[in-house]
Amino acid sequence: MLTPHIPFDPEESPLSYAAGLAGVHIGDRLVRFLRDFEIEPQDMAANKEGALRRLAEVSGAPLGDLRANAAVPFGERTYELRGELVAAEFLASPYTVFCPACLAEDDRTGRRRGRWEWSLAVVRTCSRHEIPLVRQAKGPWDDAFRELEYIVPERDENLQALIEKAAPRSVSPHQEYVIRRLDGKAGPEWLDAQSLEQAVRATELLGVLVEHGPGQKLPDLTWDDWDHAGRVGFGFTSLGEDGIREALEAQFRKFDDASGTPGARKIFRYLYEASAYSDSHKEPGDIARILRDVITENIAMPAGTTVLGVKLRERRLHTVASLAREQSLDSRTLRAVLVAAGVIPEKAPAHFPIPVDKGREVAARMKRTVKVASLWKDSNFTRPIVDQLFADRLLTPIYKGRPGTKGRTQKAVDCKEIAMLVGKLHAKAVELGAETDGLVPVSKAAEKAKVPAITVVHMILGGFLECVFRLAGQDGIVALRVDPEEIKRHRATCAKGLSVMEAVASLKISKNILWGLVDRYPEEVSLAVNWIVGPDGEHRIPRFDAAVVADFKDRFIHPARIAEKYDVPIREVVRRLKQQRVRPVLSKAEVGENFYRTRDLKPELFI
Structure with missing residues (x-):
């Protein structure tokens, strides 16, 4: 073991620590030091297990401490860092990243140190000085060793100029979450349930979508843009599924008035593509399920459509056009009825989603409709009572036009609803073989008792009348027979106040x-x-x-x-x-x- 012993700084990377040992013990650069102690330089640059183990033997630093500050190769373009598996893209390499203020402090103590946090692509702000880190592109071959004493030439005034140029900013909560998680501290539940890389990718891509929209090209984003995207995205992913859904559904709303039929790829672009990867290194995590759910809840697709790797077992949504085709109805008439029923807004775009159950219910009503103009004849009602039935909400009209629209009219009524009303009335009646003295039709009884015919209907439905009969072989309200004297006895109770x-x-x-x-x-x-x-x-x-x-x-x-x-x-x-x-x-x-x-x-x- 080398003497004098130089303790390992818990903030430093193993590569930087080795460079410090080279300066103290041989007064030369890192590569010569590594070769002198039989450590393959490229293995050290890559934090390979053998190189770290040998460095621990030579320096006396605990191997576990060295490994904790290094992303150790775990497979092809995969690394293990403090118990987390990450891809090469998670790391800042091949760039050299540093804080000029940290280097200025190091210069005053005699040796520059590379912090292990700087090796992570998600770390873009110095947590000590709260300024953006400098990202320096790879230059000569030996830049891979991150020897800050040599590859960052700025000193004194030049280094100070870099510090003054940096605009102060706080550390993003997204970056803080990553470091805290790598330190073994718990964070938001949904994020902690993902792999670290899934949590970071979901947060940043969601932030890009919210801040820049689906048309933004990812390669055009600057380091600062990615930092801001992480801040924005973390505001949603830290809230878990509810927060993510809020962001995704808000993105859908931006396309509410779009022409044509925008698909999921157009609406979500890079987030959709990232969620569609099947490569094990790129597994998207739970955000793929959330995105899939939001897509299937907002875009009409037929059964069998594959959405992010999962086939729809059944159709969940219709458009007016697809519902009309399925139900063999005229799309223009169907649209008008859907608007009147409040299922879609009046100016709904062609892609407006309609829940399958609601759409089919309205379509079924259309097929069962009786025109209001012929209701009295088709259903054996009297002409005057038809309007009264609608007025008292005993029947629900199907309208053409929304409330307040000029020309809004009652066009039809569901024959199933008519059948239910007539069925209730007949259920209150006893079958009568022939006309009987003292019993008269509803309209005649209303006239004798001086009440509207609808009041008599209410008396029957409410169980006020004991003498209610139905002529055998007849149907509808016209088949009913009641006693006018009984109606008079209940008139005060049933006609109190104003009618509709x-x-x-x-x-x-x-x-x-x-x-x-x-x-x-x-x-x-x-x-x-x-x-x-x-x-x-x-x-x-x-x-x-x-x-x-x-x-x-x-x-x-x-x-x-x-x-x-x-x-x-x-x-x-x-x-x-x-x-x-x-x-x-x-x-x-x-x-x-x-x-x-x-x-x-x-x-x-x-x-």
């Missing part, structure tokens, strides 16, 4: 707007509905408190009522409101009409 149609007439709004206001309750601009529950405990009759409706009418107003109040055309009302930049408290896009606070409107605006 009466509330609509009072407020001068459509029934759809009324229900939009009900659905918003208890928001400021909303309406409360009083539900009357029948004896069966299941069916509910919607009624409105006249005082509540009057109060709403007093506090809120819409253009049609403004026009009526001031005898001004609606178009002129709308123009003046826009001109004065009066904003509605509830918009047309939300419920189909703009509502304003009455107290906010000055009368002189319309006079």
